[in-house]
Amino acid sequence: MGTSRNVERRTILKAAGATAATLGLAATTGCGGDSDSSADGTVTLRYAWWGGEPRTIAIKKTIALFEKKYPKIKIKPEFTDYEAFWEKFQTQASGGNPPDVFQNAVGFLRKYDKRGVLLDLKTQADAGNLSLDNFRNGVLANGQVDGKQIGIPVGANTMALVIDLKAFKKAGVEAKFGWTWDEYFEALQTIQDKLKIAGDTGYFAIMYLYDLYLRQNGKAFFTDSDLGFTEDDLTQWWTDGYKRVKSGLVADPKKIEQVKPKSGLSAGLAASEFTWDNFSIRYEGEGESDYGLAPIPTTDGKDTGQYLGSLMLSAFAGTKHPKEAAQFISFMVHDPEVGKIMGYDRGILATTEQYDAFKPADANNKGVAAYENEVAKAGVLGKITPHPSGADVIEAAFLRLGGEVAQGKSKPADAAKALFSEAKAAFAG
């Protein structure tokens, strides 16, 4: 390296410049990501959701539609799968930089309301930027917590039993409305005897199904701030479950684990699976058989414990453009064209405008609609309560501990005890 004064000065200047540039760059990226308005008054909103590729393609189409109608609002999409979505969201939200508008679900409402992340959209509705009319079957209530409207439902869904139609037919068993748990397990036995495959993929690790079972018995998984059942209740539930894994009525958890992300049902490991009814659409693409929706078994031959859940859209409390965010949400839940594009991907369309606009053409979407209509007609739908803060952590723990029981790695009583202690920590967090 040269040592003459001139070179030296230049070197120093260059180095200083480089440093300033680096620091400058760091500073820019440090506070980047804010949505902002540009000189011509165009506003950019960040919109985030989770889901598979078909959903992303459909949502992008609806965004294009919105931008055409509102040329002064630009939408920047962000999407990942479910797990990654909430991890990312948590970090963004804690840094004060969550998306302006995002997909939400009942398990997260109280959690992020408590942390001041969610915008009360009622104020925007009062200001005329968002319509709260024409929601079907009272689903709008799903987005309400303590008198605030922090989520606007885009669709309604409910738990169902997705069955392999061919297998059920071959075994000669029928899934009928009002059947009891005993009848359901008898059907699984028949399937096992005649077809030599398991009947179910692992019902006892699904928190939302256990919730239905508890509701059928006058309890619920969550109260406003706690668990709504006892350690003994859960021990019994898991003891029965493990017995059924051992006897082969429920599929081998080792195999179920390995076909992921495919479901055990579409992989042909079992003949039925409890899940949300709108998920059934995905099985047709994944599996080789035909799939249909069957009713949830009951305790008393009548009450299924079901309620209508929903995916919702929420807005960030600190968004710089609450008005535009509200307009965007309103468009997404009311515009008939959007309904036609989205179909039942996020559940049965929540508003009458969208519901009437979309006419399901394929057997799958038709099946979902028929199922939900039947459930609504039966008049047994219960009310949903927003889950307490920490519900998401408990759901993950329930799935994991249920899996340990299924694998024979935990005794049901120990697993139930662990769930209660983890729940305590989750509620405190």
Added chain:
Amino acid sequence: MTLVKEAPVRPAKKRSAAPVAGRRGRRRENLAGYLFMSPWIAGFLLLTAGPMIASLYYAFTRYNLFTPPEWVGFDNFTTMFQDPRWQKSVEVTLKYVVVATPLKLLLALGVALLLAQKRRGQGLYRAAFYMPSLIGASVSVGFVWRALFSDDAIVDRTQKIFGVDVGGWIGNPDYVLYSLVALSIWQFGAPMVIFLAGLKQVPQELYEAAEMDGAGPLRRFWNITLPMISPVLFFNVLLESIHAFQVFGSAYVVSDTRCGPADATLVYTCYLYQKGFKEAQMGFASAMAWSLVVAVALVTAVLFWSQKKWVHYEEAAK
């Protein structure tokens, strides 16, 4: 560095500058040096030192990312030691370190011994064996591994030929950790290259002399090769154990982000990640991180202490 050393000599010769100007020049050049280094220094302070200090503070707080951290003293540490999942994660990690590290080094040394001999296509072999180390940490390899060790996949089918039927390693809590061990062993390239360098340093005349004395290949390996490369072996043991303690990516991907089934691949960092980013218990996660730092430091200290007994440095022999 050279810049600073040369500075006072050259200008003095050429221009016979006054001592004051020389000092000023030196200061100037130091300044230039610091300026050049400043991006790195800034990066280190902002991205490494700062977060580390912050995490040390958080380790003594309850912090959910949203509400301000609340000082709880040693609470995180006491809850941690009583937490059955934390204990499980320690157990899984130790099992992984103890099984994966020696096997990986054994294979690395074995292949290095073969590749140290002169033969045609040597370079090609070395590159081929080193390759997995370059791509091994990637997420895609994790997916490949999941596919290889699943039910009815290639490993399972091969086993069945030999009458072993475990139905895939990935879903089986008793086997899945060994699929991670296999993945670690497969990436033996880096220690192998270091062993190769070590083997090149062993003086040939020692072997010639031993051969003349009638020592067989095993004896030569045991009495000459092993002691001569023991510093390299020590280095590899140290580096690979530290690496093994920090295993994360493979466990996370192979288990489909759940570190299971039944927590069978719940390695330490995986649990740390779950606590921090899924359950938002940053204080607890920081406490876990610092406990890992202390544990790795202890292991390193023990290894350094033990080296007196089995590592031979030539200088020491003289």
